Amino acid sequence: MLPARNRLRTGADFSHTVRSGVRQGRRNVVLYAVLSESEAPSRFGFxxxxxxxxxxxxxxxxxRLREASAETLRDQxxxxxxxxxALPAAASADWTxxxxxxxSALRGALRRLSPATGGRTTVDGGTQPGGGTREDLDGSGE
Known part of the structure; x- marks a missing residue:
């Protein structure tokens, strides 16, 4: 379980993130992300x-989503x-x-949240010089 400080707990927090954040959809999930204060702990809601x-x-x-977000928390x-x-397809999706x-959705959201950097965004939110391709970011070659 995620620590309480890393969970979105109120309806207002959920609404703010969904309405003000960037949206990235994939087959199994739709992810909304918004930047908070740089010193504030990252928070996740499901x-x-x-x-x-x-x-x-x-x-x-x-x-499974909580575990994936815990991995993100270590990097960000x-x-x-x-x-x-979670979309209905998530019910039959395996862990991988x-x-x-x-x-993938998180990388896309972080990329959209930091377009002013001029670089590409890594999974941990840092930037690397140059444009890069999707293959460079996730190694999938897709």
């Missing part, structure tokens, strides 16, 4: 509706708020594809 499946399936999807401990909405969709 939306997993009944359309995803029964309670057991929803909790499995939520646990401060400065972003993220809301992840769900984590891949999450990571």
């Amino acid at each position: 939306i997993v509706s009944k359309a995803v499946g029964n309670a057991v399936t929803r909790n499995l999807v939520k646990r 401990p401060t400065g972003i708020d993220v809301v992840v909405r 594809s769900l984590r891949g969709d999450y990571a």
Whole structure:
């Protein structure tokens, strides 16, 4: 479980992130991200509706998304708020594809949040000189 300081807890926090943040959609998730104060801890919230499946399936999807966000927290401990909405396809997704969709959406969101840097954004939010391609960012070659 994520520490309380790293969780979005109020409806206002969720609404602010969804309405003010950038949106990145993938097959299994839609991710919203917004920059917060650079000193504030990164926070994560999850939306997993009944359309995803029964309670057991929803909790499995939520646990997997929570673990993926914990990996992000190690790389990006401060400065972003993220809301992840699980889509119905997430119910049948394996861990690898769900984590891949999450990571890809997060990279896209971070890239859009920092266009003024002129460089490409790494998973940990840092920038590297040059333009780069998607292959450079995730090694997938897609």
